[in-house]
Amino acid sequence: MEKGEPIIRLEHVDAGYPGAVILHDVSFAVARGEIFILLGGSGCGKSTVMKHMTGLNPILAGRLTVAGREWSVQTRAELCRQIGVMYQSGALFGSMTCLENVRLPLDEFSDLSKAARRARALELLRDVELEDAADKMPSEISGGMRKRVAIARAMALDPSVVFLDEPSAGLDPITSAALDDLILRLRAEKGMTFVVVTHELPSVFKIGDRAAMFDRARHGLVALGAPQALRDTSEDPFVRKFFSRGEYHGQ
Amino acid sequence: MRGLVSLFAFLGESACCAVSALVRPREFRFGDAALAFQRAAFDGLPVTIGVGFLLGVILAFQSAAALQTFGVEVYVADLLAIALFRELGPIITAIILAGRTGSAFAAEIGTMKVDEELDALTTMGLPPVRFLVLPRVTAAAFAMPILTVFAEIAGLVGGALVLETMRVPPAAYWQHVTASSDAPMILFGLAKGLGFGLLVGLIGCAAGMQTRATADGVGHAATSAVVGSIVAIAVADGLLAVLCNIWGA
Numbered sequence: 165m166e167k168g169e170p171i172i173r174l175e176h177v178d179a180g181y182p183g184a185v186i187l188h189d190v191s192f193a194v195a196r197g198e199i200f201i202l203l204g205g206s207g208c209g210k211s212t213v214m215k216h217m218t219g220l221n222p223i224l225a226g227r228l229t230v231a232g233r234e235w236s237v238q239t240r241a242e243l244c245r246q247i248g249v250m251y252q253s254g255a256l257f258g259s260m261t262c263l264e265n266v267r268l269p270l271d272e273f274s275d276l277s278k279a280a281r282r283a284r285a286l287e288l289l290r291d292v293e294l295e296d297a298a299d300k301m302p303s304e305i306s307g308g309m310r311k312r313v314a315i316a317r318a319m320a321l322d323p324s325v326v327f328l329d330e331p332s333a334g335l336d337p338i339t340s341a342a343l344d345d346l347i348l349r350l351r352a353e354k355g356m357t358f359v360v361v362t363h364e365l366p367s368v369f370k371i372g373d374r375a376a377m378f379d380r381a382r383h384g385l386v387a388l389g390a391p392q393a394l395r396d397t398s399e400d401p402f403v404r405k406f407f408s409r410g411e412y413h414g415q
Numbered sequence: 416m417r418g419l420v421s422l423f424a425f426l427g428e429s430a431c432c433a434v435s436a437l438v439r440p441r442e443f444r445f446g447d448a449a450l451a452f453q454r455a456a457f458d459g460l461p462v463t464i465g466v467g468f469l470l471g472v473i474l475a476f477q478s479a480a481a482l483q484t485f486g487v488e489v490y491v492a493d494l495l496a497i498a499l500f501r502e503l504g505p506i507i508t509a510i511i512l513a514g515r516t517g518s519a520f521a522a523e524i525g526t527m528k529v530d531e532e533l534d535a536l537t538t539m540g541l542p543p544v545r546f547l548v549l550p551r552v553t554a555a556a557f558a559m560p561i562l563t564v565f566a567e568i569a570g571l572v573g574g575a576l577v578l579e580t581m582r583v584p585p586a587a588y589w590q591h592v593t594a595s596s597d598a599p600m601i602l603f604g605l606a607k608g609l610g611f612g613l614l615v616g617l618i619g620c621a622a623g624m625q626t627r628a629t630a631d632g633v634g635h636a637a638t639s640a641v642v643g644s645i646v647a648i649a650v651a652d653g654l655l656a657v658l659c660n661i662w663g664a
């Protein structure tokens with residue numbers, strides 16, 4: 165696959181659940197190596213779009229490809245290896261330690277020896293600066309730490325795309341800024357593509373290369389482009405309002 | 416209607432995963448199954464034995480009252496043996512399993528669903544059915560025969576104690592028990608228990624997988640696991656009784 169080819173492409177996609185279209189006719193593409201932001205008010209369908217992109221739910225119409233392939237029974241196993249997902253709650257497995265959580269994908273899918281898997285999992289935890297939480301249970305660490313462990317787990321098999329659903333929701337500004345730095349560092353070191361759902365305008369401007377903005381009232385994609393460009397040049401009243409209100413709170 | 420479709424999809428997926436795990440045993444999560452088995456079987460023993468014992472005591476008292484009129488209290492032993500081995504042993508054990516283990520399966524899996532852990536498994540390429548359902552259902556199925564045996568023995572012991580107070584010697588009691596029970600009957604009861612265990616496990620896990628992300632979602636899943644299991648056990652047992660009648664077993 166050549167470098168310029170988008171890693172994810174949505175063409176005229178209707179997003180939603182059986183019998184309920186949440187977003188109509190969505191088209192955009194995510195380029196390799198970029199940090200792509202999904203923006204919009206709560207309940208507008210950001211997580212829904214992410215669930216389509218990660219193959220959890222089938223799209224209602226249109227075409228969606230990851231690395232040039234659509235999700236199907238045949239492509240599922242292969243596409244799953246290409247993606248890593250961090251859910252809003254972290255979704256760590258409560259019956260396993262943090263290390264075991266990070267090691268799980270390696271245990272299941274890699275041919276490494278037991279010692280090598282453990283070493284790799286520790287290295288991943290070091291990447292998110294949580295080596296010392298390795299033997300703790302998820303219930304024993306804070307929400308921000310859980311999200312970082314979840315990021316480590318999402319990165320375990322060196323995916324091409326990492327999806328992060330509201331990585332900074334519910335975190336204090338300092339932890340949230342640290343998480344942004346982590347995302348930027350991981351992108352610089354490993355060249356992965358990130359698709360990030362976030363409400364935090366400071367972090368949108370800090371990490372986002374491009375953003376797609378959805379409007380719940382209009383059931384669709386209303387803006388697409390670099391965050392600064394959207395803020396400075398968009399004529400759309402909804403987009404202007406979103407950025408001005410957000411900035412007011414953000415500063 | 417959609418519930419029915421997804422129920423069959425769930426059963427189909429479970430069956431596929433089971434076959435796949437038989438072909439490739441490496442896919443089976445032995446550790447998780449062992450843990451679920453320990454919780455279902457060993458942790459469930461005291462209450463199962465206790466209820467089995469009380470059931471034996473109550474049945475013995477009730478039937479002894481009738482048989483006393485004819486001075487043949489010792490036939491309580493025959494009645495208890497047949498009732499426990501055939502019907503009451505597996506049924507009462509399965510109902511306890513539904514309350515303890517079926518509800519726990521629903522709550523565990525339901526909580527994971529609400530926390531998006533099921534989604535996380537799916538996007539890692541690890542089907543939740545293989546990962547969560549198969550070990551639990553296997554554990555429930557294999558726990559049942561063991562628990563059933565203990566419930567049955569406890570029930571018979573309870574009956575023996577009651578009859579002893581009515582001056583029936585234990586030797587005579589146990590002689591009647593062995594005379595009126597045979598291996599096929601006992602094994603049939605245990606096989607039925609295994610089937611009930613499968614039902615309880617599957618229904619508990621299915622309820623967990625369908626949990627909705629609302630405040631009462633997990634509680635509702637646990638309730639519907641218990642109610643669904645008990646109804647399914649009753650229906651299955653009824654069907655089995657009719658079939659046995661037709662085949663003259």
Ligand SMILES: Nc1ncnc2c1ncn2[C@@H]1O[C@H](COP(=O)(O)OP(=O)(O)O)[C@@H](O)[C@H]1O
Pocket residue numbers: 181184186204205206207208209210211212213
């Ligand atoms: N399983 C579901 N079935 C039907 N509708 C859903 C389901 N999950 C979410 N929705 C609806 O989809 C809309 C978008 O939800 P979501 O994508 O979670 O929003 P957000 O942008 O906050 O992530 C909401 O109106 C929600 O009610």
Ligand SMILES: [Mg+2]
Pocket residue numbers: 210211212329
């Ligand atoms: Mg969301």
